[in-house]
Amino acid sequence: MSVMSPRSPEKAPPAPPFPAVPRAGRRRLRLDAEDRDVLWLYLLTRAALWTTAYGARWLFPADAGTHDPGPVLAPFERWDWGHFLNVARDGYFPAGRGPWDAEWDDREAFFPGFPLVLRAVHTVVPHWTAAGLLISFVAGGVAVLALVRVARLYLPDAGAGRRTVQVLLISPCAVFLAVGYSESLFLALALPAWLAAQRRAWPLAAVLAALATTVRVSGLFLAAAMALHFVLTARGRADWRPLPWLALPALPAVLYAWYLWARTGDWMAWKHAQERGWYRHFHAPWEAWGTTWESSFDRVLTTGYAFMFQAELLAMVVGLALAVLLVRRRRRPEAVYVGLSLWALGTSYWYQSLPRATLLWWPLWVVLAAWTLRSPRFRTAYFCLAAPLSTLFALTFLTGRWAG
Template sequence: MSVISPRSSRSREETTPPSLSSSRPASVVHRPLRPRLSAEDRDVLWLYLLTRAALWTTVYCARWLFPSDADTRDPGSVLTPFERWDWGHFLNVARDGYFPAGNGPWDADWDNREAFFPGFPLALRAVYTVVPNWTAAGLLISFVAGAIAVLALARVARLHLRDANAGRRTVQLLLLSPCAVFLATGYSESLFLALALPAWLAAHRRDWPLAATLAALATTVRITGLFLAAALALHFVLTARARGGWRPLPWLALPALPAFLYAWYLHSRTGDWMAWKHAQERGWYRRFHAPREAWSNTWESAFDHVQTTGYAFMFQAELLAMVVGLALAALLIRRRRWPEAAYVCLSLWALGTSYWYTSIPRSTLLWWPLWITLAAWSLRSPRFRTAYFCLVAPLSTLFALTYMTGRWAG
């Protein structure tokens, strides 16, 4: 796929992503979202569909070439490769609820399903009433949500970079990233982005009721919604200058409501206000450890031959993702992009203070400042773009195969 290179005469200000909270002309800050799909939006959706087709091609090949039993003559259902890991928890909640038949964390074999927020399972149960196959319903949610997410990401990128190719390039970088497979599975990343990115756009237009409502919906999907809410609140403080500018302030408390209601529900069933956190600790070793200790434990699992090679490789990916996240946070702070820096730093703190790192590579999908920053660099340097895709393409395929064949992928 050929991409037109930016004009060499473009100034540095045109290619450096500005802070969402920085002073800009009113015509830029209040630019409305276009209600209809532009030619650029259609290009983004075409790219999205092509990458979905490529992923399904990989799924088809993986079923035949890498079966769980080398002697089998039946590759199984085309949906089977998507029924891995966290999908089972989402399915159990959507189908049976959080505490079926009185079971719960007091049982020795409990699966700790309360570690997963209810937004995605509720959406799954709703779609299942129309699409009576759980896996297909989950994939449909991610497919539709992913399309909304990439459209919103493209618009965020264009607002920041103000380049004709910025939206397409940013989406391209995201969809071909190593963990992009999780945007197509029955996981919560796509649904979260489909709510979080429009919330960010609404904040850019200073439509705080809409931004807060979308952030609240995002919080029903993932705890990361609270980090988004913190970033929105910081942006609000930095931009509330005009008389009456503080009136929407109460709206910013709205994203905390879903988290409180979920904690209240779990308390009513378990007697534990921290049931969500305790489920994370039991199932995923997310008990607090100092950042240095978490790094050390992950390093040991990655390189000291205490894990099987497949798991050790994934711990190596966790370390690399943490380094990328720290570099991104430092860059955002240096550029004084305070709201985005707060969002990324809160994510890193939550992920980097467990016994060891878990799911950081997947979390890079939620760091839209990363993809906008990489897009800015690639627009300035065709060599960087070429190097990125050459290095990332094999990793993307490898992670997709790892997940689809049940060998874990973060």
């Protein structure tokens, strides 16, 4: 049976381009044995990352001669966390400050979903970093349970859901699912939205996708994939009645653009913040590839940054291969989702955050899970390569270096 194809009996007629959701998946609300195994694996990998963070404080302090490793949660307070914290604590434009100031931090480049949840949790958990970690911890648990069910849509293999979660949690950038970033919260909303879309529960799917859009702009890519799935699966007149629901996921982006316009006079303030802070001006794909290649291998940057740009190139190759595979397997909605992500991240001055974006490509983890289930050699190769890379990226982030 080919990867990413729906299950069907050996002599059954050709399966439709989208698999039917198993009835058990529709009515099962309690955790089964596979779910419990997945949650146990999830807890163990969280413990491993927290252990790595503890060791990073003691072994790799900023000052090699220090006798104080610093605060326990300091390794998690890196990079984008500062932007989320600033928005949650002070708002987007505190004390009249904004992009008109020379030292502005371009915080409006980050959608408000995660900061709003962070502010709410902070009312119960006073320590901001602990609140952010708690959000990712809970959301990550929801996400891996949803991923189990997504994997069951595509793979007939026993333990497919467990293996899909394994390959995700051991992936190179898995550290970002454990820190105070938005990836876990996005997946906790996007994966259930995709499941609801597969069941044609369009109001629920639209609401969840709208919530995902408040967290990351990738929610719009998810909405586009859902819309294509709707068109390809609608048959009778009754099937088209939920069509207006598909506009709902765009509402958070429109409202956020209106909010920024009301305070800056710029409808494109989000995009302009991305351009100022992260060089996300539009460039042709080959120009972005060329600049990233030069940054990786022409010794124009220090070795740490050059290595991470090499990871950006590899992530782009993996993403393009995945998109081609999805098109060949006639998984068009999934191909749209991945393709839009590649276009958004692959048309800047150079690539940034592509390795981290792979965490959101659930078709990638399903494909890899299928290959590891059906090829013991591939399974051994994947885990032998992914495990040290995962540790390397975790240490890079936890010690304050750029990790994509």
